[in-house]
Amino acid sequence: xxxxxxxxxxxxxxxxxxxxxxxxxxxxxxxxxxxxxxxxxxxxxxxxxxxxxxxxxxxxxxxxxxxxxxxxxxxxxxxxxxxxxxxxxxxxxxxxxxxxxxxxxxxxxxxxxxxxxxxxxxxxxxxxxxxxxxxxxxxxxxxxxxxxxxxxxxxxxxxxxxxxxxxxxxxxxxxxxxxxxxxxxxxxxxxxxxxxxxxxxxxxxxxxxxxxxxxxxxxxxxxxxxxxxxxxxxxxxxxxxxxxxxxxxxxxxxxxxxxxxxxxxxxxxxxxxxxxxxxxxxxxxxxxxxxxxxxxxxxxxxxxx
Numbered sequence: 001x002x003x004x005x006x007x008x009x010x011x012x013x014x015x016x017x018x019x020x021x022x023x024x025x026x027x028x029x030x031x032x033x034x035x036x037x038x039x040x041x042x043x044x045x046x047x048x049x050x051x052x053x054x055x056x057x058x059x060x061x062x063x064x065x066x067x068x069x070x071x072x073x074x075x076x077x078x079x080x081x082x083x084x085x086x087x088x089x090x091x092x093x094x095x096x097x098x099x100x101x102x103x104x105x106x107x108x109x110x111x112x113x114x115x116x117x118x119x120x121x122x123x124x125x126x127x128x129x130x131x132x133x134x135x136x137x138x139x140x141x142x143x144x145x146x147x148x149x150x151x152x153x154x155x156x157x158x159x160x161x162x163x164x165x166x167x168x169x170x171x172x173x174x175x176x177x178x179x180x181x182x183x184x185x186x187x188x189x190x191x192x193x194x195x196x197x198x199x200x201x202x203x204x205x206x207x208x209x210x211x212x213x214x215x216x217x218x219x220x221x222x223x224x225x226x227x228x229x230x231x232x233x234x235x236x237x238x239x240x241x242x243x244x245x246x247x248x249x250x251x252x253x254x255x256x257x258x259x260x261x262x263x264x265x266x267x268x269x270x271x272x273x274x275x276x277x278x279x280x281x282x283x284x285x286x287x288x289x290x291x292x293x294x295x296x297x298x299x300x301x302x303x304x305x
Contacts, residue, residue: 001118003076003083010110011069019153022109026160029112032119033167042120044090045172051196052123052172054180054289058089061180061285063251063269064127065093067101067142071272071282072110074305082286082303090120092172094251094269095127095182095209098142100276105145108161123172127182128209128227128252130165135206135227170198170208176244177292183252184211184266187220187231189239212253213261213268233262240265247295249285257281257304264295269302281305 039048044056060079065072083089097111098104115122129137142161147154172180173192179185186195186207198204210228214221217232224230240247247265254277259268273282283304291297 001083001089001121003079003114004073005080006114006117007073007076007110010113011106013113014106014109017109019150019157022150022157023153023160025109025113025116026157026164029116030160030163030167032116033164037167037169044088044120045123047169049196050170050198051192052092052125052169054090054092054123054172054174056088056090057288057290058083058086059174059178059285059287059289060089060091061249061269062091062093063271063282063284064096064254065101065107066096066129066272067098067104067107067145068272068274069103069106069110070274072107074282075271075284078284078303078305079286090123092123092180093125094180094249095125095168096129096251097124097127099129099137099140101272102145104142105149112164124168125172125180125182126165126168126170126209130168131209132166132202132205133162134202135209166199170205171195173243173245174289174292177246177289178298179240179243179245179248181208181248181250183207183209183228184213184231184250185235185239185248186211187229187235189235189242192243210252213250213266215261233265236262236265246292247298249298254279257283258299258302260299264299267295267298267302273305 045054097108143158214230218234220229220231249267253268255270256279271282273279281304283302287301
């Protein structure tokens with residue numbers, strides 16, 4: 001798979017795509033997700049409900065992009081460089097494809113089109129900016145940009161995007177290795193079976209999409225975001241022990257490429273750089289899951305751009 005080459009082809013198509021063709025692609029993706037959510041094994045990964053089990057030997061992880069094609073272009077170039085020649089690779093996007101960027105439509109659509117082309121090689125997790133109806137983030141300017149571009153067709157297009165948001169998986173894991181999520185782990189440390197059903201449990205879903213790690217508490221406290229919670233190192237240690245993980249990769253918090261919490265057990269990866277976060281660097285992670293023994297290995301394989 002040529003990431004950068006395919007990405008450029010998708011952008012060329014999106015320059016003049018009609019509302020009818022957009023709806024056709026979105027309906028195809030909806031149908032794909034509706035089939036997948038009931039239980040689907042793609043070989044390199046398998047999904048049940050909201051949880052994805054990664055089985056690939058090569059894993060790339062991408063954080064928030066927030067409608068920035070410049071960052072996504074750099075990411076696809078790095079994926080080409082780091083995954084070259086690897087047929088056993090899965091790339092997991094941790095969500096927040098839209099909002100805070102004027103190219104939100106092009107960003108999420110290009111990833112969806114790449115996903116439909118090679119479904120077994122891409123996992124699109126849900127972020128808090130792919131929201132449930134009861135927890136719309138601020139700003140949620142994605143509908144505004146759709147209206148600017150598609151005029152009278154924007155509502156129907158957004159309805160399909162919104163349906164897709166509800167069908168995206170919420171978390172992923174590499175067995176006995178890593179847990180991947182947009183926000184953070186729930187403070188009552190539920191089992192993986194419970195996490196798979198998070199879409200049916202609004203409070204659990206909220207924590208997975210909104211929680212943040214904190215080094216200033218041991219347990220947990222309400223989040224200053226107004227949604228979700230801050231979780232401390234004891235919550236992290238309990239969760240990774242009960243699931244036999246070495247650590248957690250998440251996104252959600254703007255940072256200068258990446259940051260560590262809880263004595264290196266939690267790695268935050270942020271893949272958009274520049275305005276409005278004014279971070280100089282973005283990052284992704286590319287690892288060989290067979291070689292993964294501890295979080296230091298993961299940190300050593302952070303790719304900063």
